[in-house]
Each structure stands twice: as C-alpha cells, then as structure tokens.
Amino acid sequence: MHSPWFFLAACGLSLSAPLALAASYTQETTTIDLGGGAAASAKYSLRSSLSAGGAAASSNYRARSGFIGQLSEPQSLLLAAPAGLSLPEGGTRQLSASLVLDDGTRQTLLPEAVQWQESSPYLTSVSAAGLVSAGIVYQNTPASVQGDYLGLGFSYTLGLTVANVAQDDFAPYVGDGLPDYWQVAYFGSDNASAANAGLSGDGDGDSLTNLQEYAFGMNPLVNSSATVDWLGSSLLARGTPRVFMSTAPGSFTYRAVFARRIDFAAARLKYTVEFSANLSFWQASTATPAVLANDGEIQVVSVPYPFAVGNRKATYFRVRVEQLP
Numbered sequence: 001m002h003s004p005w006f007f008l009a010a011c012g013l014s015l016s017a018p019l020a021l022a023a024s025y026t027q028e029t030t031t032i033d034l035g036g037g038a039a040a041s042a043k044y045s046l047r048s049s050l051s052a053g054g055a056a057a058s059s060n061y062r063a064r065s066g067f068i069g070q071l072s073e074p075q076s077l078l079l080a081a082p083a084g085l086s087l088p089e090g091g092t093r094q095l096s097a098s099l100v101l102d103d104g105t106r107q108t109l110l111p112e113a114v115q116w117q118e119s120s121p122y123l124t125s126v127s128a129a130g131l132v133s134a135g136i137v138y139q140n141t142p143a144s145v146q147g148d149y150l151g152l153g154f155s156y157t158l159g160l161t162v163a164n165v166a167q168d169d170f171a172p173y174v175g176d177g178l179p180d181y182w183q184v185a186y187f188g189s190d191n192a193s194a195a196n197a198g199l200s201g202d203g204d205g206d207s208l209t210n211l212q213e214y215a216f217g218m219n220p221l222v223n224s225s226a227t228v229d230w231l232g233s234s235l236l237a238r239g240t241p242r243v244f245m246s247t248a249p250g251s252f253t254y255r256a257v258f259a260r261r262i263d264f265a266a267a268r269l270k271y272t273v274e275f276s277a278n279l280s281f282w283q284a285s286t287a288t289p290a291v292l293a294n295d296g297e298i299q300v301v302s303v304p305y306p307f308a309v310g311n312r313k314a315t316y317f318r319v320r321v322e323q324l325p
Helices: 180-187 210-215
Strands: 005-010 013-018 025-028 044-047 074-080 086-088 092-094 096-101 106-109 115-118 123-126 131-134 141-149 154-163 229-231 234-237 242-246 253-261 269-276 282-284 290-294 298-304 316-323
Touching: 074 141, 074 154, 086 131, 096 141, 115 123, 123 141, 210 253, 210 316, 229 290, 234 290, 234 298, 253 269, 253 316
Parallel strands: 025 044, 086 154
Antiparallel strands: 005 013, 074 096, 092 131, 096 106, 115 141, 123 131, 141 154, 229 234, 242 253, 253 298, 269 282, 269 316, 290 298
C-alpha cells in the first residue's frame, strides 16, 4: 500500500511533503514551504517552516518575501582580522573573508578560497589559510593585505598596523643601546651608516658621542658647539650644558644647566652632575634637578653649585650620561 501524499504550493513552486505513519512524533520542517500553517493529529504535530505571505527565519534558513526562490547576489568581498587590526612585530594574525550579499548579510568563505597578498615590506608573508606574519619595525607602521576572490573578480584591501614592541631590535641597529626610531631618523634604515650610529659613534666629529647627542636632544650629524638656551618656560635651542648665574632678588648663585630627555627614565638614561675645584677630583651632586623649560621632548634642568668641593670652591662642572641596563 502506498503512503498518502500531501500537496502544497509555495510562491509559485509546487512542493510536496510525505506524511509519516508511525507512533506519535513531532516534525519540524527544514525546507521552506507555506505548509498551510501548523497542523496536528493524535499521531503527530507539524510546525510549518514559513507563514503564508511573509518573510520568516529559523536556525536553518532566512527567507525573504517577494522572491520565487531564495536567491542571493554577492556584491563585494570583505576581509577582517577578528583578533584586531594591530599585530605585534614578529607576530601573526589570522584573517577572515566573507562575501557581502545584496540583502546586507554575509556569507563566510574559507580562507583558502581567497588569493592573499601582502603589500608592505613589514609583512613577511600571508599563508594560503590567511595567516599574516609581521616583520620587525622601528615604530608603529601601517601595512596592508589584499585579498582576491577570483571566482567573481572581487578584491579588498585590509589596513593593518605592525606595532613596535621592542626599541632596539631593528636591523642594522639591533642591541646597540640606542632606540631604533632615533637612529633611523638620522642614519637611515639600511646598513650604510650603521658603523657610525652606535653609542660611541661621532659621525659629525664634535667630540660628543651618539649617546650624548641623544641624551641632550641634539643632531648627531651636525657639528655644533652651541649651548642649551631657553626663555621663561620655553626651550629656545638644544645644545651642550652651560653655567647659569641666578640673580634673583636676595640671592646670587651659580647653577649647572643642561638638557635632558623628558622620557629619560623610560629610555634608561642616567644624568649625573659632577663638580670640581681642580679638574682632578669630582664630586657628584645630590640635589634634585629643577625643571626650567621644555619643548615637549627635551627639558632644561638646573642643579646649584655646591659651596665647596674638598674644602675648595667649586669651579667646574660636567654632566655624565650613562645608559642603565
């Protein structure tokens, strides 16, 4: 004996669904049909998959009214980095891809369906599975990845940022004690000037090492004997340390004045002011430097001369700069 059939029509399509003959059960449709509404008997209950004349959705589908069939037209390709658009230097980031459809929804693509290509020298590779790898940078650096969905000719460029994590790991200046961004700014990003760019280098021949030039905020490529200068709270000129005579009412003192990086603690720089009466014996000052002026990167600070050094009048001073481990 053949089982009976229940015939129905959906938006101009003839559909059929067999009724089951068994013990009591509940059937939830997974195909789209009008279904005539929900139905029930002693043996079953039927939950329709689509209400008549309207749009509906479930975990299995999304239906749009006004269409003979549920057709979607891809409009564009979209790339994304679910874990964030910034990846650390030397690190990786997983990319994803999807098609944007004409109803605003998205269809996820397998990464292998996209042809990936990095378009920045600071991205070392993008695998077929959409895993992008970053190189080493000297500062936060913009980068981008392009994806092509060749089946439909769609393309998308995703902007990323390679984040600078360490300050002294960029070739050719790796581990030389000076921050990479400063060396690249003055000596370039290749090996041409690396020999003169280290801590003890003196490319401009002014007897100041690169460490001192960096610490005092000076240009390591310009031979300059100018001293630091300021007016009020404004730094007028960066330069070497100088003596300043304070003539404030009721007092007359000498002060040792020098330029210091505002971020000296983060840069692991130590400035020690030393005084002498004879240029042979030096005594380190224990006074806290007073800030006189700054330009946002370099500040002018001063330390008072001590009354005496070794029972003699303090006459000379010097500033010793060290880089802490």
